[in-house]
Amino acid sequence: MPAPQRKTPLRWPNSLWTRRIEGGSVTKIDFKKGEGLIPVIIQDDSTGEVLMLAYMNQASWKKTLETKKAAFWSRSRKKIWVKGETSKHFQEVKEIYLDCDGDALLLKVNQIGGAACHTGYRSCFHQRYREGTWEVVGKRIFDPKEVYKK
Numbered sequence: 001m002p003a004p005q006r007k008t009p010l011r012w013p014n015s016l017w018t019r020r021i022e023g024g025s026v027t028k029i030d031f032k033k034g035e036g037l038i039p040v041i042i043q044d045d046s047t048g049e050v051l052m053l054a055y056m057n058q059a060s061w062k063k064t065l066e067t068k069k070a071a072f073w074s075r076s077r078k079k080i081w082v083k084g085e086t087s088k089h090f091q092e093v094k095e096i097y098l099d100c101d102g103d104a105l106l107l108k109v110n111q112i113g114g115a116a117c118h119t120g121y122r123s124c125f126h127q128r129y130r131e132g133t134w135e136v137v138g139k140r141i142f143d144p145k146e147v148y149k150k
Contacts (some may be wrong), residue, residue: 030102031058037073038103042083042116045094045108051116052124054083056105068093070107087147089113115141118148 031038037055044051054072056064060080063071070083070091084090091109098105117124120140128137 027100028102029061029105031061032130033101033103037075038105040062040070040072040105041071042091042107042109045110048127049123051091051109051111051122064093064107083116084112087113087115087118087142089115089142091116113141118144120144120147 001073019056029038034055036057036058040054040056042051042054043049054070055075056071057073057080060071060073062088063080063082067082068091071080072083073079074081083092091107091114092112093109095108096105111122117126119126119144120126122141123138126136126138127134
C-alpha cells in the first residue's frame with residue numbers, strides 16, 4: 001500500500017527551502033556539509049554553456065529567491081554579492097536544480113550584458129588546456145579596468 005500523500009510540503013526547522021518531489025520524499029539544501037557554503041554551477045538557460053562556479057550560504061540563497069537575480073557569498077570579501085551589481089551584467093534566474101546529495105545547486109540563468117566572468121569574458125571557463133599549455137578561448141566582452149575602476 002503506498003504511503004499517504006501530504007497536501008502541503010513539510011517544513012524542517014532552520015531550513016529556508018524544502019519541496020516535495022515525486023514519490024512523496026522531501027529534499028532540502030544541506031548547508032551544513034560545506035560549513036555553511038554550497039557550490040553553485042551557473043549555466044546559460046538558452047545555450048547550456050557553463051558560465052561560472054560560485055558559492056552560496058543561506059543568506060545569499062534567500063536573496064536569490066527574493067530578487068530572482070543570482071546572489072552569492074564571496075569567500076574572499078566575506079560578504080554577499082549580487083552578480084552584476086558593479087558590472088551591470090546580472091544573471092536572471094530561470095530555473096534551479098538541486099543535486100542528489102542536496103549539497104550543490106545548478107542555476108539556469110539569462111545572462112544580462114553578455115559577460116559572466118569578472119575578467120570580461122562570457123564564461124569564467126575561458127581557458128582550455130591543450131597539449132601541455134593553456135590557451136584563452138572566447139572573446140573578451142569588456143575591459144575589467146574600465147568596469148571596476150581598480
